[in-house]
Amino acid sequence: MARILLIQWSGSAYDSLRFILDLTAAEMAADGHRIERVIIGENGWQQRLRQLIQQQGPWQLALGMSGVGLELGMENGPHLWDTAKIPFFTWFCDHPAYFPARHMARSPYSVMGYVFPDHARYARDHLNANGVTFAVHLGMPSRATFPDAARPLDRRNDRIAFFKSGADDNALRTAWRQSLPSPLAHLMDEAAEACAGTDVAGMVAELQRAGERHDVFLAPDGKLCLALLQRLDAFERPAAPTTWCAGCWTCRWMSTAPTGVISTGRGSGRCCARR
Known part of the structure; x- marks a missing residue:
């Protein structure tokens, strides 16, 4: 013990x-x-x-x-x-x-x-x-893990998945444009456009590339980079994926959702690769 x-x-x-x-x-x-x-x-x-x-x-x-x-x-x-x-x-x-x-x-x-x-x-x-x-993965396992998972429609139990969201693109953009110096605001605009469909690891490279175009050289462990990354993550996180990936538990389950799926904000769900 x-x-x-x-x-x-x-x-x-x-x-x-x-x-x-x-x-x-x-x-x-x-x-x-x-x-x-x-x-x-x-x-x-x-x-x-x-x-x-x-x-x-x-x-x-x-x-x-x-x-x-x-x-x-x-x-x-x-x-x-x-x-x-x-x-x-x-x-x-x-x-x-x-x-x-x-x-x-x-x-x-x-x-x-x-x-x-x-x-x-x-x-x-x-x-x-x-x-x-x-x-250490946390989340819903593949439906194939459970016996009799693929039930016919008349035997499903009307489950609904609710994915936390509620983010407003315009409000997030306005916030960084009003609070950051002009070069950093432009940097954020460019990185946000480039990061669609990218996980957080990829966002760092996009921030660095956008930064260098504005003569800002960001270190991934620096305070400025981390502060910008928080804002970029908040902007990208709630967006719904256009396709479901083959590996993560969210996409495996969502691609065969038992009934409807509802949410608030921009997306109807999000792939784990977006986080």
């Missing part, structure tokens, strides 16, 4: 990240492991974490989402997970352009996992000081 710490956050948007960790914890508990939670933001969470580490160990593993908890102790002293000698696995759902400092943790006890392979490649190539990253 292993002792495993779950590091969660009280401010998680609609509790999605906490719920995923709760599902993981339930599976681990069913296998006989001991699970304890620390929820950052709740009253007394620091004292609870200190007590668990000092009095109830040893702990074989700590788990978190999107880098929450990874930086504990780094500002005021040694890295907490180094001091306690507890491997901390964090599962990133967004691109490293968001909170890049969390992807640069210089600790042998930090283990980086990414939902999307292109995010993992970006972290490996540009940000991850540990030199290793993992792609």
Whole structure:
């Protein structure tokens, strides 16, 4: 039996990240492991974490989402997970352009996992000081995984997939045109046009090419490049793919959707390669 710490956050948007960790914890508990939670933001969470580490160990593993908890102790002293000698696995759902400092943790006890392979490649190539990253897929499995998946129409259960969107092209363009200096705004316009159908890894090269036309030379791990990449990712992410790819779980399922699919914003869904 292993002792495993779950590091969660009280401010998680609609509790999605906490719920995923709760599902993981339930599976681990069913296998006989001991699970304890620390929820950052709740009253007394620091004292609870200190007590668990000092009095109830040893702990074989700590788990978190999107880098929450990874930086504990780094500002005021040694890295907490180094001091306690507890491997901390964090599962990133967004691109490293968001909170890049969390992807640069210089600790042998930090283990980086990414939902999307292109995010993992970006972290490996540009940000991850540990030199290793993992792609851990999260999402709906292929329908062929389940018996009797391809049911005739009269036996389907009217499922609807809702893909979060709501982005407004014009509002996003207006925002960067009003807030960025003219060369950067033009750079963003050109990169946005060039990035249609490109994953986030490809967006970096397009930003660099557009930048050089305006005498701006961007480093993939630089603050300016990461800030522009956030805006470009937000612009491209909700766009619906014109074709479904052959490999990702979203496209495999969406290409044979059981009934209608609805969403808000620009797209009726999105391929994982868009993220």
